[in-house]
Amino acid sequence: MLLFQLAFKYTKSQLQRPSYWLAVLSFALAISLMVVSLLVISAYEKTFEKSITQLLGQIQISYLSPNISLPKVLSYLQKEKIKVAKVTSFIHQEALLVKNGKVKGVLLEGLPAFEKKASSFFLKKTLNNTAITNFSKDRYGAYVPVLLMKDMSLQLGDAFSAVVAKSMGKNDFNRKVLKFYVKGVLDFGRSDYNRRYLLTSFEALQKPLKLSKKKTSGARLWLADKVFSEELSFKIQKHFSSKLIAQHWRQWANNLLEATKSQKKMIFLVLLIILIIAAFNIMSALFILIVQKTKELSILRVAGLSVTSIYAIFSLQAVFTGLLSLTLGFALGYLWAYLFLLIQSRYFSVLSQIYKLNHLKIGLPLWDMLIIIAVVLFLVLLTAIIPVYRAGKNSLPEGLSHEL
Template identity: 30%
Template sequence: MKSSLMWISWRLLLSRKTLFGGTAPLALLGLILGVAALVVSMAVMSGFESTLQQAMTDVSGHVQVVKRSRFPDDWHELESRIRKAEPTLVGATRFVFIEGIMAHNGQISGVLLEGVDTDRINSVLRFKSRVLSGSDDLSQKSDVPLALVGSGLAKKMNLKVGDVFRVVVPITESVDPSSLQRKVGQFKVQGIMELGKYEWNERFIVTGLTAAQQVADIGDRYSGLLLRFPTASYARQAGFNLSRQLGTPYWVRDWRDSNENLFDAVSVERPAIFFVVAIIIFVAAFNISSTLFVNVVQRYKDIAILKTVGFGHKDIIKIFTFQGLFMGALGLGGGFILGLILCGLFNWAQGSLGLMSGMVYRVDGITVSIRLSDTIAICFATMLICFIATLAPARRGGKLSPMEGLRNE
């Protein structure tokens, strides 16, 4: 019985009086545009979040364990303590951060020099997929220490793979900390990278730990350890456990901590944008409701005939409810197709026209991402709104008596 009701509903929907006449095409078009807008907005928000997360984990690992003391210690012992507290640890590498000034071809720029263990870097960081030119291999033999340079910095300083540049690092004197000396280190560009964040691209340099320690004149001291775990989602729990186990001599932070405000903003804005854009679907659903009301009036004769041959009050309600749900499904499918097309156009436009400013959004570009949870939410919200919109006209059609429908026939 249910299948026959659906078949009748589908046949009535495809008639000239319903789907191809009156306001039905405009109502369906409005629903398609509303769903497409919702798909694009959620894909952009998800893409921004996933792009920023990927950049953080690729360049700085899942968790950073920073030493509060500057005195040298046995880092192997520290790694053993970490692995004992978190057996899921995938990899660990020492790192050191040094601020300095790059000088090249008469130009200068403030830079952040990061030194990492060249034999452990690939177990923690993911630079290979971010190399635009050159190579990410810092372990090759060279007379001049090799370095990886952010794409923005390379463009600003007119650097190419194989060029040699200098970094000037201020060093305080042990006798008089108020006076500074400068030390100059030379580095050779091994690769130019897209690091995912605007400020990193503009001032980030990665080199071997030994080369960074030598230019900063800090001996075998290091800033801490970069850690990688099986998944980025587990990093926060791992960081919390390590913070309790290691105690006050160490400062533990995960990949989300350094951009907590941005991720919090995305989590707050996501549902707000969803409900704001869903208003378009509400408006389109009311248009569908008005279309069904008109359809009920135009179908008085058909409704009367159906009731005459034995269809009940609930059967008529189901027929018009199915019509509204069919229109909702058509709008949902068309909206997703249009949304995917618009997402592709967005990817093309941001690459060709530079839609996103890194100075404003922290990233120079994003890859739109359509998550399964967003897809389920959009489908559920659209069909629920369309179902609610069909109840009033369906009930109106169900209340019609056969005599009223055949009065003028």
């Protein structure tokens, strides 16, 4: 307890010295650079995963054979004792969106009971029931993403058409015009989805295209434990062979995710070098403290304090300094991260143009946080070795006669 009190006392005395604060702030700034870098990269990885899985599922199954259906897939999963948290079928149809002379290629997605589930698909606003009665029964409600609304100059409640190609045989097809109105506006959080994905109900595609109610393009799965989702996608593919295509969500952007992971490692190593250099300021501050307390330490040694105890005191003092730097570093890191996102969202569009996402949700994984804390504490203890060793090796006569 005495050692702890002495270490705290010495740290408190250091707080009154500008040189100590300069050392702590320089170290905290280096920590904040590491924090903000890992924050942004981790937030990107997490937001990117969520932007895909919330719409397309952890595993997407596309049927290639008419003999494959959702019950058969679920039967296989039950046999393998896989717990599925959520499953939904979908109808996928490529189309050309037509409005006021403008034409744009889109992906029409038909989802079951979509009216009830619209809120789970980033619904921003929707048309009231009174306005819906103005449309004919052959015109169906569709939920259009924000950027597609802008590209096609659409407003909530506007009518528009979509042209699809309906197969008439192996070498022939027929055009079919589907009629829609904008019932709601969506924001998927991704620029590519916000320009192409248009969501509607099963009925809006089945009825005009004369599809069987049992006819779907595939199914999407969300597992109770997502850790096994990638392994399961390979198992499903192997079991059903060429009858379907099972894709894990990472397969849609594996190169981008691997590049992000490599960038994270490189940035960490570069910032670690900066952190090591900044840690020498802590060593200098500790040297100054030991020189100032030389006489006091000699008196304590005469009173019976061992050299080992002196080592412990200044090691604890280094840890206190490290914790203070960590607190300031994390606070500054989160501040830089929020400022970066604020400036980026208002003045630049680099994030959405290159990395597809419109926004990030800041959050540092526990593992990354523990790594930063461990590295910082290790560095302060490492840089404290030489000053602490000197503190324990000072001769008593020299120490007692020491004057600043």
